[in-house]
Amino acid sequence: MKILGIETSCDETACAIIEDGTKIISNVVASSALIQAKFGGVIPERAAREQIKSMIPVLEEAMTPLRQDHDEIEAIAVTIGPGLIGSLLVGIETARVLSYLWEKPVIPVNHLVGHIYANFLETYKNPEFPILVLVVSGGHTDLVWMGNHGKIKWIGGTRDDAAGEAFDKCARLLGLSYPGGPSISKEALKNKSKSKLDLFPRPMINEQNYDWSFSGLKTAVAREIQKCSPSELKLRRVEFAAQIQEAIVDSLVIKTVRAIEDLKPKSFLLAGGVAANQRLKEKFSEKISKLENVEFFVPEPSLCTDNAAYIASAAYFNNKKVDWRKINAIPELTITSEI
Numbered sequence: 136m137k138i139l140g141i142e143t144s145c146d147e148t149a150c151a152i153i154e155d156g157t158k159i160i161s162n163v164v165a166s167s168a169l170i171q172a173k174f175g176g177v178i179p180e181r182a183a184r185e186q187i188k189s190m191i192p193v194l195e196e197a198m199t200p201l202r203q204d205h206d207e208i209e210a211i212a213v214t215i216g217p218g219l220i221g222s223l224l225v226g227i228e229t230a231r232v233l234s235y236l237w238e239k240p241v242i243p244v245n246h247l248v249g250h251i252y253a254n255f256l257e258t259y260k261n262p263e264f265p266i267l268v269l270v271v272s273g274g275h276t277d278l279v280w281m282g283n284h285g286k287i288k289w290i291g292g293t294r295d296d297a298a299g300e301a302f303d304k305c306a307r308l309l310g311l312s313y314p315g316g317p318s319i320s321k322e323a324l325k326n327k328s329k330s331k332l333d334l335f336p337r338p339m340i341n342e343q344n345y346d347w348s349f350s351g352l353k354t355a356v357a358r359e360i361q362k363c364s365p366s367e368l369k370l371r372r373v374e375f376a377a378q379i380q381e382a383i384v385d386s387l388v389i390k391t392v393r394a395i396e397d398l399k400p401k402s403f404l405l406a407g408g409v410a411a412n413q414r415l416k417e418k419f420s421e422k423i424s425k426l427e428n429v430e431f432f433v434p435e436p437s438l439c440t441d442n443a444a445y446i447a448s449a450a451y452f453n454n455k456k457v458d459w460r461k462i463n464a465i466p467e468l469t470i471t472s473e474i
């Protein structure tokens with residue numbers, strides 16, 4: 136069964152064709168991140184305008200392996216939120232029009248649930264349930280429990296900034312380019328300083344819950360930067376990048392490993408753009424290798440950041456087809472207790 140996925144929740148315009156939820160036939164992503172970088176972050180209206188420019192060329196390229204023939208496609212999966220409203224509407228309207236023209240059903244997909252399914256794409260085996268997932272992206276940091284496909288329970292998350300947002304904001308303070316996660320991790324790799332990587336706080340790690348707080352980090356980073364002259368900052372930028380990365384990674388790993396020990400899932404999955412972070416993967420691998428009866432999954436970096444392949448995969452495993460008339464053109468904007 137082939138599903139066309141469409142994802143336009145932020146600054147990526149993406150279309151993909153996935154077979155049986157796992158096999159990638161095509162996966163095309165156009166990003167306006169370089170344009171957004173000039174402004175230091177995503178400007179919603181600019182992102183939506185870029186979505187409109189890219190949608191048709193990206194769709195055409197994704198359809199190339201099928202020689203533009205839509206007969207083989209059984210359904211159209213589309214992200215309905217959370218995300219930027221102007222960007223989301225471009226994908227949703229495209230899905231509705233294709234559904235109307237091709238007479239195929241639409242499968243609406245929550246963006247965060249989509250991220251999780253990057254772990255089901257092109258893997259040597261699918262993760263076994265029950266599953267614990269840490270979704271770490273630019274807008275979200277959520278710990279979720281999956282009893283099965285479609286049985287998802289939110290068990291914790293950030294109370295303020297998301298982990299990716301913390302990377303992005305701290306990168307900006309250091310004068311590094313957007314998106315901040317890859318910029319900080321690239322700088323951190325150059326760090327040769329012998330200083331202990333404990334300069335910045337790991338808030339809430341001793342609290343008996345599965346929640347995080349990252350908003351204090353940017354204040355702490357701003358304070359350290361204020362103490363430096365421009366030339367000192369230039370000298371210490373690499374060390375600061377390593378310190379920031381270690382503070383974020385430590386907070387995520389310490390609390391998540393505690394949740395794995397408490398809840399004993401059969402599989403632990405990392406998902407979202409921040410899951411592309413090498414240091415985060417290394418620390419999780421190291422800690423989880425010491426635990427019994429739990430397997431660690433993380434998607435390859437290109438599948439961690441926004442794409443439509445995981446949207447089509449999530450649609451396959453949570454198959455809830457609807458008529459295009461039933462897709463709400465005003466998507467949900469937030470998730471609270473359940474996703």
Ligand code: KG4
Pocket residue numbers: 145271272273274275298299300302303314315316317320407408409410411412413439440441
């Ligand atoms: O999942 P995603 O592509 O978009 C959202 O749904 O938000 O995540 C984007 C976020 C950005 O904050 C970016 O800085 C972060 O993921 N990110 C990383 C890395 N690659 C992307 N953070 C840390 N290390 C990376 N290698």
Ligand code: ZN
Pocket residue numbers: 246250272273407408440441
């Ligand atoms: Zn995302």
